[in-house]
Amino acid sequence: MHNLEHLRHSLAHLLAAAVLELYPDAKRAIGPAIENGFYYDFEFSSPISNEDLPAIEKRMREILKKWSTFEKKEISADEARELFKNNPYKLELINEYQSQGLTLYTSGSYTDLCRGGHVENAKDIDPKAFKLTHTAGAYWRGDEKNKMLTRIYGLAFTTAKELEDHVVMLEEAKKRDHKKLGQELDLFVFSELVGSGLPLWTPKGTLIRNLLDSFVWELRKARGYQQVDIPHITKKDLYEKSGHWEKFKDDLFKINTREGHVFAMKPMNCPHHIQIYDRKPWSYRELPQRYASTTKVYRDEQSGELAGLSRVRAITQDDAHVFCRERRAKEEFLKIWDIVHEFYQVFGFMMRVRVSLHDPAHPEKYLGDTARWTTAEKMLREIAQEKNADTFDGIGEANFYGPKLDFLAKDSLGREWQVATIQLDMNMPERFDLSCTNESGEKERIVMIHAAIMGSIERFLSVLIEHTAGAFPTWLAPVQAAVLPISDKQNEYAQKIALQLQNSGVRVEVYDQNETIGKKIRNAELQKIPYLLVVGPKETDSGTAAVRQRGKGDIGQKNLDDFASQISKEAATRASW
């Protein structure tokens, strides 16, 4: 069995071979294997688009028939330069790699400069197990100062079945796209007048946000957090002191006051929380101080970066900061970990935890002395060990101000998203001279812990919508039950029981439109409402409802008091089904 990466890289060669036959003046850049497939970057003399892909793919299959082995040949830098004299990209690579020796690989009549990693024989490639998917712009060598090339992406697997499964998964993901579901379920909108990256939350969407936030708050409250509230703007002085002005001034929304002062919309909350901590001197006995705010931050993201709720300019953070002594940090980390665990477990996410460490090869990227980093990273590793969780190290993933634990959630389609994060900050307390008085009556430097559970409500909701396909658990569903009268003769009874349910705390809607019962059920199902209560003459007479549960169908006649208490119980326990 051959290596999948070799297979994918071989297909990149095949793609280049087909492109060069169809577009002889296209210039090749690089073509590696990637997750699920491969790509190759080209400079085309005139733009190509997705419509051109079927022809290229067809040519790939034709060429593949003529290929067998990949012949390797060592060549000198001069020979290579001669061979690729019209290709500035290959020439750049030749100059870079000439000291390590250069190799050419040939299959059929196609030859490419390449460091190797191909299938033994091109006959091993299943012509039905790859597919070109889309084109995209990509900077040469990933540097935005360089020329933009055209990248052609393809999917590739060992068997046609695997390719098919992956395509089915992509289709499912498309159906669950949170931008699409957000509109269909009426959760949020964007307005051209308000601007891009600025979502507006409808009543249903706002309800969900508030329910999620209350859940996080409940978990925090139990662990000694206190809510604080802060303004959304600040004088630039705050960010000059925190260091953010210098580092991130391009990403700040700035405000000029009529008196000529410069303010900024807050892009993060820590400096504000720090000012609350710093309102008075603290005894070590009063620590930790744990401040939490669910509040928006504003970042002037590049327009091309914005995407649905995943990347916005007005971001709601469930942000908390713990101010504590360094020796206390571990205990606080563990508490936050518990919150993260409890929160994500409710939604059925599988979690992995990345211990994000500094990169010893680049000490210049980090603040503070090595000894403190060593101590701090040792602590994080201990925590990861004690928690006995699925953890891994991320070298070079630390913040410049400290190491952190990043939580990755795997959704129901197997995609992984970074969500919660717990960060140790040894820098801000220095900059703002944050301290407490210790047992010896001395001023002692404290540390800060940044702790976001959802991270951003917008991003978390984008993940949750796609994870659940919009079928929210009962406790979170904006409408938990719909009452569907079979004809308008039952409208009055429907209103009556809706009111009764509403009084027991159930979020309920009545579908009393002049439509058939089939149509009402269809509409309610499309809204992914957990429970539908169908009421006809039978139910009116017996004072019941025929209940249909989302995903399960008819679950029989229910007494209303029993039904209401069942929903309340589901909501209280945040049950999922």
Next chain:
RNA sequence: GCCGGAGUAGUUCAGUGGUAGAACGCGUUCUUGGUAAGAACGAGGCCGAGAGUCCGAUUCUCUCCUCCGGCUCCA
């Protein structure tokens, strides 16, 4: 910001150098229906915004705005 694609009714989309069409949704009426689409009629559009070419532009050209797929970025 960059490359490519796209903006037509509330939504999903057809379409045309002579100022527009479907389906669903919405309204009215008929229908009173038992577990995923009953019927008829009707309202609804400065064809994303601005400029240019043309006798005439929703259609062609340019600029801007917005969205999508990527790239770069993400405290």
